[in-house]
Amino acid sequence: MKISVISAVNKIRAITISIVMIPLFLTYNVYGQVAQRWLKSWNKANTMKPSKISAISRIAPENEPGTPFVIKGSVFTPDETPAVGVIVHSYHRDAKGYDFGENDAELDTWRLQGWAKTDEQGNFEFKTIRPAPDHIGREGPHIHFTTVSDMFGRQWAKKVFLSDDPTLTETQRLDAKKAGKFNWIADVRETDGIQYIKVNIKLKKKGDF
Numbered sequence: 001m002k003i004s005v006i007s008a009v010n011k012i013r014a015i016t017i018s019i020v021m022i023p024l025f026l027t028y029n030v031y032g033q034v035a036q037r038w039l040k041s042w043n044k045a046n047t048m049k050p051s052k053i054s055a056i057s058r059i060a061p062e063n064e065p066g067t068p069f070v071i072k073g074s075v076f077t078p079d080e081t082p083a084v085g086v087i088v089h090s091y092h093r094d095a096k097g098y099d100f101g102e103n104d105a106e107l108d109t110w111r112l113q114g115w116a117k118t119d120e121q122g123n124f125e126f127k128t129i130r131p132a133p134d135h136i137g138r139e140g141p142h143i144h145f146t147t148v149s150d151m152f153g154r155q156w157a158k159k160v161f162l163s164d165d166p167t168l169t170e171t172q173r174l175d176a177k178k179a180g181k182f183n184w185i186a187d188v189r190e191t192d193g194i195q196y197i198k199v200n201i202k203l204k205k206k207g208d209f
């Protein structure tokens with residue numbers, strides 16, 4: 001009797017450990033792989049960073065096919081005052097929906113990416129083209145941002161999606177709206193064939209990577 005109680009306790013313990021550890025192990029691995037490829041791309045991008053970075057910059061070159069697109073951005077400190085001199089890195093898919101060149105297999109860093117540095121008002125701007133949705137339909141058009149500053153380290157900002165994306169759900173729109181001026185679904189306005197969005201980024205107190 002005593003032996004069977006002990007073995008039952010051991011079985012429960014083994015099942016409990018499996019329930020906790022297997023998802024943890026899987027999460028770590030999936031995240032680990034994604035993060036490793038991402039970090040490799042970012043590190044490569046960092047080696048290509050221009051020596052002089054200005055507040056107004058480009059992501060796609062002027063001859064890149066696609067709808068002209070302007071991202072006007074502002075960066076704020078965690079207490080929401082303008083963050084001056086913050087380096088902003090940004091990248092997005094091209095008009096065919098690729099990040100890494102043809103079939104997403106050509107390059108080891110993003111093909112369309114750029115660097116800007118916030119001015120005295122905490123503002124920056126990127127001229128580029130409108131990204132297409134992911135070529136295999138996983139996500140609508142969006143733009144990534146990371147920030148680098150002495151005070152707050154290297155950070156991911158929330159991915160910015162576009163208001164005219166029909167794949168965004170009502171729940172996503174409501175959730176984004178709750179962030180107020182840090183809404184991560186940007187309104188797209190168009191003038192003379194050029195599309196514009198405004199993006200506000202709030203820095204966290206500590207870096208992410």
Ligand SMILES: [Fe+2]
Nearest residue numbers: 092093142144
């Ligand atoms: Fe993306």
